Amino acid sequence: MPAPKPSKQSKKRTTSKRKMLEKQIEEVGKMIMFWRDGNTCVMGNMDGSRCGNGLMWNHFIAQKQSSWLKLDIGNFFCGCGSHNMLDFRGDKVLAIWYMRTFGVDCAEKLQLEASLNKSKKRTIPELEAMLTHYDELYQDRLYVKDVGDVNELAERGYYGSVVQQVFRERNANLHQSL
8 A cells, every 4th residue: 555645844954053153153253353453454564555355354274274273263363355365375474474473383383283183173062162261252351451462462362272372381481581
């Protein structure tokens, strides 16, 4: 005997918890970035004649090179669309800006972080902790005395844990040498 035709059930697209967390982290991270970087292209002081085409997030280590660092606030900065495209095409102005601002040691440690976590994904608890941390940073931004002070922002974690760690090591070494 033929069986009845299965009924069509409505296909609801469910968004995974991972995707929801990643989207929330991206949104809060961008709010921090635009505030931290003053809603201007960070490369503008070096190369402002090429600025244009709106503001967006620019990654020091490209998103496709490190999914681990894609949402790390120490790896993305406010940049214009022109500089983002220039970076994509191989221009090194973002790398130069990064190393002038934070130092080669920060660039090396961030690259090491990417290498150590190559092809890894953050766990759901890690993503939840990241979201909580970013939310706290965003809420605490009102207590930052000098928004333009890279040292204060680095110490408070607004440039991510890698930069924060390197800056703390530098300060400890400076105090030991005195």
